[in-house]
Amino acid sequence: MNRTGCGETVTGNPRPAYQESDTLPAMEPDEELLRRLRAGDERAFVTLVERHNGAMLRLALSFVPSRAVAEEVVQDTWLAALRGLTAFEGRSSLKTWLFSILVNRARTTGVREARSVPVADAGPVVDASRFGPDGAWAEPPELWIEEAENRIDAVKLADLLRVLLDTLPARQREVVLLRDVEELSSADVCDVLAISEANQRVLLHRGRAKLRQALELELGGAPR
Amino acid sequence: MRISFQRAYPWLRVGSRGPDLVCQQVVELVTDYLEGALSPADRWRFEAHLEGCPHCTEYLAQMRETIRLAGRLTPEDLTPAMRSDLTDLYRQWRAEG
Numbered sequence: 001m002n003r004t005g006c007g008e009t010v011t012g013n014p015r016p017a018y019q020e021s022d023t024l025p026a027m028e029p030d031e032e033l034l035r036r037l038r039a040g041d042e043r044a045f046v047t048l049v050e051r052h053n054g055a056m057l058r059l060a061l062s063f064v065p066s067r068a069v070a071e072e073v074v075q076d077t078w079l080a081a082l083r084g085l086t087a088f089e090g091r092s093s094l095k096t097w098l099f100s101i102l103v104n105r106a107r108t109t110g111v112r113e114a115r116s117v118p119v120a121d122a123g124p125v126v127d128a129s130r131f132g133p134d135g136a137w138a139e140p141p142e143l144w145i146e147e148a149e150n151r152i153d154a155v156k157l158a159d160l161l162r163v164l165l166d167t168l169p170a171r172q173r174e175v176v177l178l179r180d181v182e183e184l185s186s187a188d189v190c191d192v193l194a195i196s197e198a199n200q201r202v203l204l205h206r207g208r209a210k211l212r213q214a215l216e217l218e219l220g221g222a223p224r
Numbered sequence: 225m226r227i228s229f230q231r232a233y234p235w236l237r238v239g240s241r242g243p244d245l246v247c248q249q250v251v252e253l254v255t256d257y258l259e260g261a262l263s264p265a266d267r268w269r270f271e272a273h274l275e276g277c278p279h280c281t282e283y284l285a286q287m288r289e290t291i292r293l294a295g296r297l298t299p300e301d302l303t304p305a306m307r308s309d310l311t312d313l314y315r316q317w318r319a320e321g
Contacts, residue, residue, distance in 0.1 A: 054299025082317045126251045135246030140279035180294035205255035212290045
């Protein structure tokens with residue numbers, strides 16, 4: 001046992017309530033924390049948990065039906081990560097690696113995903129009735145960007161977006177979550193979900209279009 | 225990997241006559257455009273359409289705004305209960321040897 005001095009009372013810095021990831025204060029990189037973790041530093045583990053647990057829980061909730069199950073999946077993932085620590089070669093980021101483990105675990109528990117029937121979700125992403133016979137807009141997009149910007153710091157807008165995200169079909173939600181919320185690269189999203197680039201793009205297209213449509217419905221209404 | 229929008233969206237019945245895209249096609253190409261997945265020719269046609277179409281320009285801007293808003297969603301903070309559960313998990317794992 002190689003316990004370090006800070007083992008018993010962990011008084012970690014609370015994660016700042018950041019809005020934009022680029023305003024985060026300089027953090028110790030994951031690689032350095034992993035090095036310390038491999039050397040038996042419990043504090044490094046707790047810091048990694050503080051950094052990644054929220055995103056993992058959010059992803060797990062996208063797969064499984066209840067918070068309790070999601071928390072279990074996240075705990076399983078951390079344990080699997082600890083056990084696989086020596087195998088992790090750092091070819092992907094730690095976050096992507098954790099997400100991959102999590103998705104595998106969630107899918108074996110994935111009641112929610114199994115429940116959702118894979119519908120042949122083809123057809124246009126903008127209702128055909130909004131275009132004239134020539135294919136030009138007959139009912140153009142209502143303006144809402146300014147309204148969103150005015151409300152951008154309001155808790156309500158974030159809550160609205162979370163609700164909208166949650167109403168997306170499972171596979172679209174997973175892709176939008178990883179790509180646009182967690183800001184993974186498309187290659188990483190394909191790895192984590194084990195889907196092709198083309199498939200990922202279709203799911204992303206449909207998911208984003210639905211979010212846009214819902215935002216227009218919710219925030220739009222400025223005169224055309 | 226680049227695929228033509230005609231292959232991706234066959235139901236759009238793209239006219240083979242002219243190079244111009246119509247709005248209904250443009251909205252289906254937005255993600256491929258943002259992802260850099262359009263062929264140079266399709267990209268050119270997409271951008272040529274935008275230049276003359278304020279509605280599709282607005283649609284694209286709204287899609288970018290949607291992505292931006294999604295990127296601002298923060299995960300919830302670690303609860304004390306989860307922190308203590310995970311600290312226990314770590315100690316058990318250490319005890320495993």
